[in-house]
Amino acid sequence: MNRGAPASARLWLRPGLVGLHLFAIVAVAFCVFMGMWQLGAYDSRQEHERADKQDVPRVAFAGLWGEDEPFEARLNHRPVAVEGEFASATDQVWVTGKQQGGRTGAWLLAPLIVGGDQALLVVRGWAPSVTEFPPVPAGTVTVAAVLEPGEAIGTAFDTDRREIGSVRIPALTNELPYDLYSGFAISTSTAVAGGLDLVPPPKPGDVSWTVGLRNLAYAFQWWVFGAFAAFMWWRMSTESVAAARPKVA
Incomplete structure (x- = not known):
């Protein structure tokens, strides 16, 4: 009977680590949510800018x-x-x-x-x-x-x-x-025009991707925070499990 897997699972589910797991889940979920919220704010800025530029009378x-x-x-x-x-x-x-x-x-x-x-x-x-x-x-x-x-x-x-x-x-x-x-x-x-080809002006609805750039940067920033939180969870958890394994061997 292979007792390695149950023993390893017990190490990962020790009371001290369960709190770390829950904290990591909340932190990553929060960072993902905030990143999506900032991305939505960026899209809204783009839409508002596009709406402002449409149907402008001469x-x-x-x-x-x-x-x-x-x-x-x-x-x-x-x-x-x-x-x-x-x-x-x-x-x-x-x-x-x-x-x-x-x-x-x-x-x-x-x-x-x-x-x-x-x-x-x-x-x-x-x-x-x-x-x-x-x-x-x-x-x-x-x-x-x-x-x-x-x-x-x-x-x-x-x-x-x-x-x-x-x-x-x-x-x-x-x-x-x-x-x-x-x-x-x-x-x-x-x-x-003097016989020349007319130059097509930029369309009124064209909006630069830089409009709302701060929100887009914040979105990526939150996702980087989430990735860092996941990395720190993995590192702390694996080090804790590695340290505890000889004690239960």
């Missing part, structure tokens, strides 16, 4: 964003109707390294003067390669567009070729004779 640009005001979260992906006059075609800029339809090309960026020397940079469209600047629409125009924050990473402005690697507003402010808004707009108006 509004007039005038009065929405004041001169010299920073680009705020309420302006991100905001559909607007901008009225103004395009600056000279020679003031346009190619923004290189922009992918569309699986190809790499360039955006055509044009200053739209909306009052005095105030100008909003407008992406008129996308081209598969850099070419001569197309003419700008004459007179006052109304451009349907979507507001976007300025970009940060990209190559420096090339004065001779009038090219830049991203829509970096500070860099372009030094090169253009206008007081630029701190964000830009992606035009959805074919009339001002």
Whole structure:
């Protein structure tokens, strides 16, 4: 008759260890529960952010964003109707390294003067390669567009070729004779595209995975605590059983 298994079971079920087992079960269950709760909070933040971005009506640009005001979260992906006059075609800029339809090309960026020397940079469209600047629409125009924050990473402005690697507003402010808004707009108006392909703006419902990132980090943190509690239970239990085994041998 094999008495090894019953003896081993008795060692694991000694009164001193039963309390440790119960504590480990409660600790691990609590950590799993808290992790799931934080994960649910993360999902809720994502859903709320997505709901806030859906079905946003197009509004007039005038009065929405004041001169010299920073680009705020309420302006991100905001559909607007901008009225103004395009600056000279020679003031346009190619923004290189922009992918569309699986190809790499360039955006055509044009200053739209909306009052005095105030100008909003407008992406008129996308081209598969850099070419001569197309003419700008004459007179006052109304451009349907979507507001976007300025970009940060990209190559420096090339004065001779009038090219830049991203829509970096500070860099372009030094090169253009206008007081630029701190964000830009992606035009959805074919009339001002100059024969270029329109650039699809980000969908209003698109939400970055970083929204609610703190809750997601807390979820993983709780699960790590739970894994650590399980590890400590196993280590303490096995050491206790190993220490007690010679006494009952």
